[in-house]
Amino acid sequence: MxxxxxxxxxxxxxxxxxxxxxxxxxxxEFAYITVNLxxxxxxxxxxxxxxxxxxxxxxxGEILRFAVNQKRVGTTSVxxxxxxxxxxxxxxxxxILFQTNITFVNVSxxxxxxxxxxx
Numbered sequence: 001m002x003x004x005x006x007x008x009x010x011x012x013x014x015x016x017x018x019x020x021x022x023x024x025x026x027x028x029e030f031a032y033i034t035v036n037l038x039x040x041x042x043x044x045x046x047x048x049x050x051x052x053x054x055x056x057x058x059x060x061g062e063i064l065r066f067a068v069n070q071k072r073v074g075t076t077s078v079x080x081x082x083x084x085x086x087x088x089x090x091x092x093x094x095x096i097l098f099q100t101n102i103t104f105v106n107v108s109x110x111x112x113x114x115x116x117x118x119x
Contacts, residue, residue, distance in 0.1 A: 001037070003030040003066040004087070007058055018058035023084065023098055024049070026066065031080050031102045034068040039078065041117050044104040047077070056086070056097045063087040064097070076113040077105045 003026075011022045028046055035044050058064065065085045072079040084098040108114045 001034045001068050003033070003068065005064045005066070007060055007062045007064065009060050012060055016059060018062075020052075020054060023054070023058070024052065026064070027082050027084070027098075027100065027102060030066045031068050031082055032104070034070075034080060035078055035104050038070060039106075039116055039118070041119060042106045043108070044078070045107055046102065047105045048103045050101040052100060054098055056095065058086070058097055061088060071101060073116070075115050077103055078116065079103045 005026050007018055011018055013019050027049070032044065032046065036042075063086070065087050067083045067085065069081050070078065071081045080102050082098075082100055082102055083096050086095055086097050105113055106116045
């Protein structure tokens with residue numbers, strides 16, 4: 001599932017590039033939306049992100065495309081591969097700016113792992 005975000009000046013550091021924390025926040029948010037649409041009726045929490053390596057700087061006005069694709073489904077957890085592309089300039093759509101894997105676990109109301117309900 002693809003999501004998009006426009007980079008505004010308030011997301012930038014004093015060097016004019018994106019604060020990394022915003023990228024991580026958006027990845028968590030968009031992957032959370034995706035897992036809840038893929039597996040409705042469950043209660044997911046984020047348990048981890050793999051390597052956090054920024055491949056290219058992101059600047060004001062960039063349109064980011066977050067490609068969130070299911071990678072693995074376990075009994076209690078789901079892992080997604082997330083790739084972030086820049087889309088503002090011509091020819092940018094194939095340039096990966098950031099990529100990671102994010103894992104969610106399904107929990108009960110008591111916060112304990114429980115099997116994912118598949119509808």
